Amino acid sequence: MDKKAVVIAGAGSTHTPGIIQSLLQKKNELPLRKLALYDIDEKRMHLVYDIMKQFIEQEAPDIEVVVTTDPEKAFTDVDFVFAQIRQGGLQMRRQDERIPLKYGCVGQETCGAGGSISYGIRSIPGVFDLVRYAKKYSPDAWILNYSNPAAVVAEATRREFNNDHILNICDMPTAILLSYSKMLGLPSWRDIDPMYFGLNHFGWFTKIYDKQGRDRLPELRQMILEHGMAVSDKHHKDKDWMHTWGQYVKIVKDYPEYLPNSYLQYYLYSKDMADDMDPNWTRADNVINGREKEMFAEHDKYLADPANYKSPVQSFTVFGDFIVDAAASIAYNKCERYLVIVENNGAIPNLPDDAMVEVPAYLRSWGPEPISQPAIPTFYKGLIEEQNASEKLAVDAYYEHSYQKALEAIAINKTVPSTTVARQILDDLIEANGNYWPTLS
Ligand code: NAD
Ligand code: G6P
Ligand code: MN
Secondary structure: OOOEEEEEEOOOOOOHHHHHHHHHHOOOOOOEEEEEEEOOOHHHHHHHHHHHHHHHHHHOOOOEEEEEOOHHHHHOOOOEEEEOOOOOHHHHHHHHHHHHHHOOOOOOOOOHHHHHHHHHHHHHHHHHHHHHHHHHHOOOOEEEEOOOOHHHHHHHHHHHHOOOOEEEOOOHHHHHHHHHHHHOOOOOHHHOEEEEEEEOOEEEEEEEEOOOOOEOHHHHHHHHHHHOOOOOOHHHOOHHHHHHHHHHHHHHHHOOOOEEOHHHHHHHOHHHHHHHOEOOEOHHHHHHHHHHHHHHHHHHHHHHOHHHOOOOOOOOOHHHHHHHHHHHHHHOOOOEEEEEEEEOOOOOOOOOOOOEEEEEEEEEOOEEEEOOOOOOOHHHHHHHHHHHHHHHHHHHHHHHOOHHHHHHHHHOOOOOOOHHHHHHHHHHHHHHHHHHOOOOO
């Protein structure tokens, strides 16, 4: 196998240590010749590098390591870009979550006015920059983008680049499959071949095939209803996520036909969720005081004794596991089957061709080959079309610098009850986003 070069863009991310661990622990699946780290925040990137340096030297002493804020150095001679930026950082995530809540609407990283619209419009130009660097300095490289909100970013990269050598992905379905596999007593999430339809953070499992070809969904549904969800991935285990898994059972009770993506809680129970959230302390605050603080504390350990510091080695998260496998499937044309975000083009026959949908696909060296799904029932179709309209309008607002389109994107979103509220939220978001957004008129 020829060795590959990977650049992690947004290398100061709290997820980078886990991704590096997966990359190096899975070096037989995706052998590396080079690992580049790129970020606009030099200090934060070096903090992550300090933490992971010892592990990299131990596991992969022969690879070239590049740590840089210079796009040319970072993106030259790479085969893969792992894109994981957060424009405006966790401070802006906090604003995205707090502003809708001020008006009684769901405040969430990727959902609703703060997620699809605020974070969406903010994320697009940052991701475009990364794609342009890749196309300029390594035109054959594949960009695996998971910078959020992936649904909106995927629609924007479709319009701008026709998603040529770009694959948008998300770990949520895989994290859910990990739970399912544990509940069914299967050794790995790869032992399930799911059928699934929807948008990113807005979809449903319709079949849970095991390798014998049996659909295990009815059995799984019964287990969930009787015993709840088995929680698996270490990222999705803290108190907030445990609340999500409790809600998951409620969704299955109310809509037992298929098994949902957990993000549907924010749409199907938007008022209950908003009523339950604290506008002065949101998920961003818990991430800042949890995952991010732990990363800084780890760095303090490094600073206390750099020469003897040992990188923390945990079992990898399902996310790193999935990204590396997805990259390897593309790199070596392995034709493995993963849930990814692609242009519909008939994969779900009764949704628009140009919707960016999340479905299973075989990953080939030339890209994803989506697996078509049966036509979907009216309830799901209606929900998806409304959400898809909101996401497309957010991208329209970005391109057209249109206040009206942004207003429509928010007003049509299921998390927002009225146009009056949509306008109030939008006006606050414009102020909060400042130069991260184009000037809307
Ligand atoms: P984080 O704030 O800890 O890290 C983001 C990093 O990106 C920071 O180091 C920041 O300096 C850098 N950055 C910001 N703008 C940049 C730009 N324009 N160019 C280069 N670097 C830039 O965030 P996090 O919580 O670790 O998450 C990172 C991203 O990954 C977010 O978008 C998050 O939503 C996404 N994510 C997606 C999935 C998924 O399922 N798709 C899963 C996990 C995380
Ligand atoms: C899941 C989703 C991601 C999202 C993350 C948020 O993994 O798939 O898209 O970014 O959850 O988790 P957090 O712990 O940052 O709230
Ligand atoms: Mn996701």
